[in-house]
Amino acid sequence: MNLEFLERKDFWSGLMLIALGGGAVFIARNYQFGSSLRMGPGYFPIILGGALVMFGVYFLIQGLRAGAEKLEGSWSLRALIILPLSLVLFGLLIDRAGFIPAMLALIIGSATASTQFKLVEVLVFAVFMTAMCVIVFVWALGLPYELITGIW
Amino acid sequence: MDLFNNLIFGFGVALSFQNLFYCFVGVLVGTLIGVLPGIGPLGTIAILLPITYSVSPVAAMIMLAGIYYGAQYGGSTTAILVNLPGETSSVVTCIDGYQMAQQGRAGPALAIAALGSFFAGTVGTLLIALFGPPLADVALKFGAPEYFSLMLMGLVAAAVLAQGDMVKSISMVVAGLLLGIVGTDINTGTQRFSFGIFELTDGIGFIVVAVGVFAVGEIIANLGDNQQRRVLSAKVSNLFPTMQDLKQSFWPVVRGTGIGCFFGVLPGTGPAIASFSSYMVEKKLAADPDRFGKGAIEGVAGPEAANNADAQCKFIPMLTLGLPASGVMALMLGALTIQGIQPGPQVMTQRPELFWGLIASMWIGNLMLVVLNLPLIGLWVKLLQVPYRLLFPAIMAFSAIGIFSVNNSSFEIHLTALFGVFGFICMRLGFPMAPMLLGFVLGPMMEEYLRRAMLMSGGDPSVFVTRPISAVFILATILILVVMIAPAVRKRREAFTD
Numbered sequence: 001m002n003l004e005f006l007e008r009k010d011f012w013s014g015l016m017l018i019a020l021g022g023g024a025v026f027i028a029r030n031y032q033f034g035s036s037l038r039m040g041p042g043y044f045p046i047i048l049g050g051a052l053v054m055f056g057v058y059f060l061i062q063g064l065r066a067g068a069e070k071l072e073g074s075w076s077l078r079a080l081i082i083l084p085l086s087l088v089l090f091g092l093l094i095d096r097a098g099f100i101p102a103m104l105a106l107i108i109g110s111a112t113a114s115t116q117f118k119l120v121e122v123l124v125f126a127v128f129m130t131a132m133c134v135i136v137f138v139w140a141l142g143l144p145y146e147l148i149t150g151i152w
Numbered sequence: 153m154d155l156f157n158n159l160i161f162g163f164g165v166a167l168s169f170q171n172l173f174y175c176f177v178g179v180l181v182g183t184l185i186g187v188l189p190g191i192g193p194l195g196t197i198a199i200l201l202p203i204t205y206s207v208s209p210v211a212a213m214i215m216l217a218g219i220y221y222g223a224q225y226g227g228s229t230t231a232i233l234v235n236l237p238g239e240t241s242s243v244v245t246c247i248d249g250y251q252m253a254q255q256g257r258a259g260p261a262l263a264i265a266a267l268g269s270f271f272a273g274t275v276g277t278l279l280i281a282l283f284g285p286p287l288a289d290v291a292l293k294f295g296a297p298e299y300f301s302l303m304l305m306g307l308v309a310a311a312v313l314a315q316g317d318m319v320k321s322i323s324m325v326v327a328g329l330l331l332g333i334v335g336t337d338i339n340t341g342t343q344r345f346s347f348g349i350f351e352l353t354d355g356i357g358f359i360v361v362a363v364g365v366f367a368v369g370e371i372i373a374n375l376g377d378n379q380q381r382r383v384l385s386a387k388v389s390n391l392f393p394t395m396q397d398l399k400q401s402f403w404p405v406v407r408g409t410g411i412g413c414f415f416g417v418l419p420g421t422g423p424a425i426a427s428f429s430s431y432m433v434e435k436k437l438a439a440d441p442d443r444f445g446k447g448a449i450e451g452v453a454g455p456e457a458a459n460n461a462d463a464q465c466k467f468i469p470m471l472t473l474g475l476p477a478s479g480v481m482a483l484m485l486g487a488l489t490i491q492g493i494q495p496g497p498q499v500m501t502q503r504p505e506l507f508w509g510l511i512a513s514m515w516i517g518n519l520m521l522v523v524l525n526l527p528l529i530g531l532w533v534k535l536l537q538v539p540y541r542l543l544f545p546a547i548m549a550f551s552a553i554g555i556f557s558v559n560n561s562s563f564e565i566h567l568t569a570l571f572g573v574f575g576f577i578c579m580r581l582g583f584p585m586a587p588m589l590l591g592f593v594l595g596p597m598m599e600e601y602l603r604r605a606m607l608m609s610g611g612d613p614s615v616f617v618t619r620p621i622s623a624v625f626i627l628a629t630i631l632i633l634v635v636m637i638a639p640a641v642r643k644r645r646e647a648f649t650d
Contacts, residue, residue: 009581009582012581013320013581013582013583016577016578016581017323017327020327020330021326021330024330024345027345028344028345031342031344032340032342035611036606036611036613037606037607037610037611038606038607038611039602039603039606040340041337041339041340041342041344044329044333044599044602045330045333045344045345048326048329048330048333049330051326052323052326052327052330055319055322055323055326056323058319059319059320059323069582071580071581075376075580076372076373076375076376078375079371079372079375079376080372080573080576083368083371083372083375083548083569083572084368084569084570084572084573085569086548087368087548087552087565087566087568087569087572088565088566088569090552090565091556091562091563091565091566091569092562094556094562094565095562102552103549106545106548106549106552107545107546107548107549108545110544110545110548111541111542111544111545113372113375113544114375114540114541114544115375116539116541117541118541121542122542122545125542125545126545129545129546129549133549133553137553137557143553143557144560
């Protein structure tokens with residue numbers, strides 16, 4: 001069996017749209033649909049979800065045809081994993097440990113997503129940036145964050 | 153003279169100390185991010201939106217607008233000096249601008265770019281002042297069916313005219329509309345797509361989507377691409393263009409302004425299309441087209457005027473009809489809503505200081521840019537040397553602080569991460585993201601207008617074609633679709649995309 005279609009843009013685009021639209025319709029099936037005179041909360045989402053599924057099927061068929069455009073460009077897996085994770089880390093730390101640990105973790109963490117990461121440079125930069133942000137956002141603009149939870 | 157009085161009133165508002173200050177901050181930040189590749193006006197405005205909460209609506213809009221047109225200026229500076237377009241709109245400027253710099257004429261190229269942009273900005277400002285009020289008068293007569301049809305037309309036009317695959321743009325509009333539904337249904341109180349999560353009952357934050365897709369998603373994409381820096385090769389010595397330069401540039405600037413204004417009011421066409429068209433026109437009209445690509449000053453003057461005029465005229469539908477014609481305008485609309493102002497034609501009568509103040513500030517901002525840009529070129533060039541490996545963690549930090557400052561909600565930070573991943577995947581699959589933002593902003597309004605229109609007509613969908621104004625919008629929508637699907641236009645579109 002020829003699995004070449006797995007490399008095609010439109011194949012994956014189709015799958016994504018079908019999943020999004022199908023998911024929307026599936027969830028919205030429990031909402032009251034109503035009539036066109038009195039549209040219920042389910043009316044708009046089901047129509048939109050249906051449209052997405054339709055577009056998805058169109059792309060899926062396009063993607064299965066030979067000669068469709070292939071996926072290109074780097075998928076930068078490193079950045080794709082590290083950047084969202086460092087944001088999540090920021091979210092977790094700012095609630096539990098305070099502004100300074102959260103900022104340091106975010107800046108140092110996201111910097112490692114670059115292939116040109118240099119440890120010493122980033123450490124200095126992170127301390128500098130965090131200090132700047134504390135001065136500007138917490139002291140000058142008065143955002144109500146604990147700098148280090150329980151201590152400051 | 154109504155126009156005259158209104159403009160004087162506007163200048164009175166814009167010249168207040170606070171508003172001048174925010175205008176200055178806006179154009180400065182705008183130029184800065186225009187110079188820096190890898191972060192555009194969309195991402196920056198999204199990140200800075202929360203800061204505008206604490207200031208007056210006028211000052212907020214003035215600053216955000218300043219960022220927007222400041223970025224156009226900044227983008228051309230790096231295009232000319234280092235052959236690196238800071239924004240997509242200045243790709244065309246690279247062609248002849250960089251050649252001029254190579255020949256030691258960087259100064260005149262920069263000066264002409266700035267003066268041409270200033271001229272275009274002035275004309276654009278006047279156009280908004282002239283056509284804004286009558287358009288808003290018409291729009292005040294709109295009922296629910298008209299608004300629904302207008303938004304439908306706007307969304308279809310934006311999707312169809314945007315660069316890239318048309319069906320993909322439309323799918324993203326629909327996806328955006330769906331995202332806008334999340335939260336409590338205002339008519340019945342039903343929770344929709346909120347998965348029992350308390351933070352989602354108010355809907356997904358506008359800033360969360362914008363920052364996630366246009367800042368985080370964009371950075372992920374940039375890190376995948378090659379990060380190489382080009383070195384500055386040209387020295388800027390003599391800034392002043394010669395008489396000959398000015399003469400050669402005059403008509404290209406005028407034509408570029410016209411082209412920019414035309415594309416500006418069309419939804420979905422970015423400034424890149426305007427500047428590209430202007431370049432093509434100048435090359436066709438030139439007595440010796442061979443000079444183009446070898447440092448012809450017309451190739452800088454026309455496109456630069458065009459992209460600035462385009463940026464300026466994008467405000468017309470946004471301010472008068474409440475209809476965003478581009479991603480940035482969708483953000484502006486969001487900023488208005490956050491300030492508690494319902495966008496639409498009533499803004500002009502209810503908040504005249506907002507409308508006229510913003511218009512006057514645009515002219516002042518354009519003037520500031522001319523004054524600011526030319527002497528500060530050395531500084532901008534230095535900034536280019538900040539490596540991206542340090543720039544992007546800083547952007548991440550500002551994004552996180554910006555989002556967290558809105559609701560102090562770490563859930564929204566996590567949601568932003570999710571939208572970053574979603575945005576990146578969509579970009580790699582060839583989906584344009586600006587249409588999604590338009591759909592997201594207009595979604596709740598469209599559903600509401602559709603419901604009202606249906607209640608009005610007793611459930612009869614023919615209401616959209618029997619009311620004349622609405623019928624015109626529907627007809628225009630169909631026309632746009634038919635024309636774009638026609639094979640001849642399709643081919644030309646593909647050429648554009650290349």
